[in-house]
Amino acid sequence: MERRLWRWLLFFVCCIGLSFVAWKIDSRWIQSPITQYLAQLNVRLNYLCYQNQWTTCSTTVKRATQVDIQPLPQSANNQQIEYHTGLCSSKANAVRPQTSARIYQWIDENGTVHFADKPQSSSAKITQYQSPHYNFDLSIKALSSGIQPFFKDRLAASLRQIDEVYRSLLPAEALLPVRVNVSLTTSKTSYDGFYRRYHAITSPSQGFYSHRDNLAFVWYRSVEQGFSTAIHESVHVMNAAQFGTTPRWFNEGLAEYFENIDMDGFNVSIHPVDWALVRRAPMSLKRLFDASDLEWSQNQAMFYQHSHALIYFLMSQPTANTALKDLLATIVHFRCQPIDVVQTLNSSYPGGIHRLEQDWRLWLKFNTKAIVIS
Numbered sequence: 146m147e148r149r150l151w152r153w154l155l156f157f158v159c160c161i162g163l164s165f166v167a168w169k170i171d172s173r174w175i176q177s178p179i180t181q182y183l184a185q186l187n188v189r190l191n192y193l194c195y196q197n198q199w200t201t202c203s204t205t206v207k208r209a210t211q212v213d214i215q216p217l218p219q220s221a222n223n224q225q226i227e228y229h230t231g232l233c234s235s236k237a238n239a240v241r242p243q244t245s246a247r248i249y250q251w252i253d254e255n256g257t258v259h260f261a262d263k264p265q266s267s268s269a270k271i272t273q274y275q276s277p278h279y280n281f282d283l284s285i286k287a288l289s290s291g292i293q294p295f296f297k298d299r300l301a302a303s304l305r306q307i308d309e310v311y312r313s314l315l316p317a318e319a320l321l322p323v324r325v326n327v328s329l330t331t332s333k334t335s336y337d338g339f340y341r342r343y344h345a346i347t348s349p350s351q352g353f354y355s356h357r358d359n360l361a362f363v364w365y366r367s368v369e370q371g372f373s374t375a376i377h378e379s380v381h382v383m384n385a386a387q388f389g390t391t392p393r394w395f396n397e398g399l400a401e402y403f404e405n406i407d408m409d410g411f412n413v414s415i416h417p418v419d420w421a422l423v424r425r426a427p428m429s430l431k432r433l434f435d436a437s438d439l440e441w442s443q444n445q446a447m448f449y450q451h452s453h454a455l456i457y458f459l460m461s462q463p464t465a466n467t468a469l470k471d472l473l474a475t476i477v478h479f480r481c482q483p484i485d486v487v488q489t490l491n492s493s494y495p496g497g498i499h500r501l502e503q504d505w506r507l508w509l510k511f512n513t514k515a516i517v518i519s
Contacts, residue, residue, distance in 0.1 A: 280322045280323075281305065281308045281322075281323050281324075281325075282322070282323065282324040282325070283301060283304055283305065283324075283325050283327075284324075284325070284326045284327065285297045285300055285301055285327040285329070286326075286327065286328050286329065287329045287330075288328055288329065288330040288332075288335060289329075289330045289331045289332050289335060290331070291331035291365070292329055292331065292365055292371075293368050296329075296368065296371065296372070297329075299372065299408070300327065300372060300375055300376070302408060303372075303376060303406050303408060304325065304327075304376070304379055306406065306408065306413050306518065306519075307376070307379075307380065307383070307403050307406065308323070308383070309518075310403075310518060311383065311387065314469070314470055314473055315387070315470075315473055315474070315477065316474060316477075319474065319477040319478075320387075321386060321387050322386070323382075323383050323386040323387060324359045324386065325359055325361060325379050325382045325383060325386075326358065326359050326360045326361070326382075327360075327361045327363065327375055327378075327379055328360065328361070328362045328363070329363050329365045329371065329375065330362075330363070330364060330365060331364075331365050331366070333364060336362070336364040339362050340353060340362070343355050350364075351363065351364045351366065351370065351374050352364065352374040352375070352377065352378045353378065354378040354379075354381040354382050354385075355382075356382070356385040359382050359385075359386065360382065361375060361378035361379040361381070361382050362378070363375045363378060373404040373405075376400075376403055376404050376406065377400040377401070377403075377404050378400075380399055380400040380403050381396060381400055384396050384399060384400075387477070388473075388476050388477060388480065389480045389481035390481050391476060392434065392484075392486060393436070393438070393441060393448075393452075394433050394434060394436070394448070394451070394452040394455065395452070395456075395472075395476075395486075397448070397449055397452045397453075398452035398453050398455055398456030399456055401449060401452065401453035401456070402415060402453060402456045402457055402460065403415070405417070405418065406518075407515075411519070412517070412519070413517070413518040413519045414515045414516060414517045414518060415457075415460070415515060415516040415518065416515045417457055417513035417514070417515065418453065420450050420453065420454045420509070421450075422446065422447050422450045422451075423447075423450050423451050423454045423509060424509050424510070427451070427454075427505075427506055427509060428447070428451055429502065430455070430498060430501070430502045430505070431487070433448070433451050433452065433455065434486050434487065436448060454505075454509065455505060457513065457516075458504075458505050458508055458509075459472075460516060461513070461514075461516050462504070462508070464494065464495060464504075465494065465501070465504070465505075467493065468490055468493040468494040468501070471489060471492075471493035472486065472489050472490065472493065475489045
């Protein structure tokens with residue numbers, strides 16, 4: 146009995162020690178390769194907790210008695226009510242990388258070149274090298290009972306995987322620290338109360354986000370609806386922190402794209418949807434890029450589907466993916482400023498925007514395959 150007690154104590158001490166080391170790593174004591182490895186390990190652990198339903202590493206939520214939830218009106222089933230202003234969020238704009246650590250260089254009396262983060266000699270000079278600073282901070286809170294156990298593990302693993310996709314698409318020096326606060330509630334009354342804190346008028350919705358508080362707030366009505374809504378709103382928060390203001394089609398297209406992330410064991414993929422409105426009569430890219438908020442509100446389903454289909458195309462095709470990376474780099478470079486999407490794609494895509502539109506329309510005519518991330 147005593148030996149077993151000591152084993153448990155040793156186990157908890159090791160867990161605390163590993164948590165401390167991970168915290169220090171996140172505080173930049175160790176550079177990014179190890180940090181990225183631990184981030185990937187964290188994704189896998191989150192998923193294993195969800196897949197195997199291990200109560201030792203998952204914060205389980207007390208089950209509530211089943212409630213008969215009335216469906217929303219058909220026109221509001223998939224509606225996402227969010228802020229879409231032309232101003233860059235002050236909160237997002239304030240999220241800047243920490244001041245990069247200076248790297249000094251000097252040569253000693255033996256002719257040996259030294260590098261350090263502190264000057265060790267009066268002849269030391271600041272180099273062009275800088276240590277990278279990046280972190281993805283995620284918080285998921287259940288504000289009521291009725292959330293399926295291990296739902297938070299699945300959501301955390303998926304959001305961290307999405308963060309890895311952003312890291313692969315963006316230049317390392319362009320990455321900004323990101324914080325996402327996800328709040329889940331099964332109570333419509335609670336959801337409406339929080340909604341009114343951020344919106345002057347009420348409107349049927351299942352989720353919203355706030356740039357100001359890095360918040361994704363979700364009315365959890367079922368497992369899959371709650372998951373897709375939480376992913377959608379969280380991606381908006383990530384976009385706000387990473388890019389500031391973005392074109393509407395770009396912001397919504399990425400949110401729709403990542404909604405369909407699927408983790409099966411260690412295999413991660415993004416699944417396509419039907420896009421019936423797009424395949425039947427695709428609008429021109431110029432119309433999609435120039436659409437006003439009023440046009441979006443009048444034909445939301447059409448614009449959501451077109452944005453989703455275009456982002457999926459840009460993510461799935463090698464040539465288009467290169468153009469997407471250039472577009473992302475441009476958005477980051479001109480953070481919180483309007484950009485000319487057509488000009489960027491004209492210079493990045495072989496044949497320009499017209500060839501891109503032709504290739505996209507041709508791609509729409511064939512069955513779309515899932516994108517395997519890892």
